[in-house]
Amino acid sequence: xxxxxxxxxxxxxxxxxxxxxxxxxxxxxxxxxxxxxxxxxxxxxxxxxxxxxxxxxxxxxxxxxxxxxxxxxxxxxxxxxxxxxxxxxxxxxxxxxxxxxxxxxxxxxxxxxxxxxxxxxxxxxxxxxxxxxxxxxxxxxxxxxxxxxxxxxxxxxxxxxxxxxxxxxxxxxxxxxxxxxxxxxxxxxxxxxxxxxxxxxxxxxxxxxxxxxxxxxxxxxxxxxxxxxxxxxxxxxxxxxxxxxxxxxxxxxxxxxxxxxxxxxxxxxxxxxxxxxxxxxxxxxxxxxxxxxxxxxxxxxxxxxxxxxxxxxxxxxxxxxxxxxxxxxxxxxxxxxxxxxxxxxxxxxxxxxxxxxxxxxxxxxxxxxxxxxxxxxxxxxxxxxxxxxxxxxxxxxxxxxxxxxxxxxxxxxxxxxxxxxxxxxxxxxxxxxxxxxxx
Numbered sequence: 001x002x003x004x005x006x007x008x009x010x011x012x013x014x015x016x017x018x019x020x021x022x023x024x025x026x027x028x029x030x031x032x033x034x035x036x037x038x039x040x041x042x043x044x045x046x047x048x049x050x051x052x053x054x055x056x057x058x059x060x061x062x063x064x065x066x067x068x069x070x071x072x073x074x075x076x077x078x079x080x081x082x083x084x085x086x087x088x089x090x091x092x093x094x095x096x097x098x099x100x101x102x103x104x105x106x107x108x109x110x111x112x113x114x115x116x117x118x119x120x121x122x123x124x125x126x127x128x129x130x131x132x133x134x135x136x137x138x139x140x141x142x143x144x145x146x147x148x149x150x151x152x153x154x155x156x157x158x159x160x161x162x163x164x165x166x167x168x169x170x171x172x173x174x175x176x177x178x179x180x181x182x183x184x185x186x187x188x189x190x191x192x193x194x195x196x197x198x199x200x201x202x203x204x205x206x207x208x209x210x211x212x213x214x215x216x217x218x219x220x221x222x223x224x225x226x227x228x229x230x231x232x233x234x235x236x237x238x239x240x241x242x243x244x245x246x247x248x249x250x251x252x253x254x255x256x257x258x259x260x261x262x263x264x265x266x267x268x269x270x271x272x273x274x275x276x277x278x279x280x281x282x283x284x285x286x287x288x289x290x291x292x293x294x295x296x297x298x299x300x301x302x303x304x305x306x307x308x309x310x311x312x313x314x315x316x317x318x319x320x321x322x323x324x325x326x327x328x329x330x331x332x333x334x335x336x337x338x339x340x341x342x343x344x345x346x347x348x349x350x351x352x353x354x355x356x357x358x359x360x361x362x363x364x365x366x367x368x369x370x371x372x373x374x375x376x377x378x379x380x381x382x383x384x385x386x387x388x389x390x391x392x393x394x395x396x397x398x399x400x401x402x403x404x405x406x407x408x409x410x411x412x413x414x415x416x417x418x419x420x421x422x423x424x425x426x427x428x429x430x431x432x433x434x435x436x437x438x439x
Contacts, residue, residue: 028061105251146177220275315366359388
């Protein structure tokens with residue numbers, strides 16, 4: 001159930017159904033907690049009740065996910081593999097492995113830790129370890145949720161070489177995540193009895209040990225959340241190596257030796273492995289983050305700021321001619337061929353005018369952000385981002401050459417852009433249309 005739930009959640013998030021994914025995850029977790037109260041505390045079912053509550057929570061989550069998988073329109077589709085698919089698959093695996101490697105490390109850690117705790121504290125120790133794990137979910141899900149919401153927006157800004165936008169998002173996202181996570185950490189530290197009651201160990205032999213373990217754990221929980229936020233930041237900014245390094249440190253290189261060392265401190269001192277691991281792992285993560293900020297202040301993601309063209313067109317404007325003229329000068333400056341100049345300008349004019357005329361529908365507070373990056377290899381990367389209605393010009397059937405003057409866009413122009421572009425990508429996320437065309 002957990003595997004299926006996670007696969008469907010990630011699929012929906014990447015398929016433009018992030019609201020359904022978020023609603024399903026929150027609803028399932030709330031039901032899990034509610035069933036714990038009913039089955040464990042109300043009916044006295046103990047461990048069996050906790051297990052049943054978890055299963056029911058996942059079943060409810062999956063029931064919410066499945067209609068989005070089978071019944072709704074999709075951005076992602078199954079297609080016949082194209083030539084070179086294996087190399088592309090390995091490239092995607094490399095990007096995703098940077099953060100997903102944590103689950104492999106967790107499996108190894110659970111096997112080792114359960115064995116050690118059983119030897120030191122018997123069933124009482126294992127019960128306390130289980131309470132810590134469940135408490136970590138309550139705290140770290142707040143950081144995970146913040147990181148997941150930030151990641152696609154960060155990657156969009158990173159592609160646009162929009163360092164001010166990234167900085168603003170980091171301040172808001174990191175601040176919000178740290179604040180909400182900090183409130184939960186403070187609650188656990190001040191009221192461990194409530195956590196013990198929630199997981200049904202009140203009055204048992206495990207309760208005194210759980211108090212000690214919870215208060216030790218929360219010392220490192222803040223740094224664990226910070227590591228989560230930084231790892232997702234690294235991945236969104238195409239620094240998978242940094243993310244992989246931090247996840248490997250906190251999931252294996254530091255965690256496993258710390259686990260073995262702390263096992264010598266007895267069942268009360270064993271729990272220091274969590275703050276030790278997270279604090280030591282946070283040091284290189286913070287240093288790498290500072291290095292990236294310094295690098296970003298010097299250039300925009302490896303590209304000097306002079307090679308980036310930016311214009312903002314308000315929805316009250318009906319002409320993109322001025323931006324197109326400035327763009328022509330920019331392209332000439334960076335050695336664009338005549339074909340590239342023509343394609344870039346046509347893309348901005350055709351798509352920009354269509355969005356202005358049909359996307360905003362009389363709104364006066366909308367805008368289109370145009371960003372063109374002159375890449376070092378001679379290509380030009382065009383980014384169009386707007387807050388108009390959902391509008392993907394490349395999804396139009398270009399074979400239907402419409403002569404209707406009121407059509408959203410000249411399909412012949414779209415056909416020419418598609419045929420001349422090296423690559424193009426569209427995504428609708430959080431009320432914004434993002435379009436990337438490489439020429």
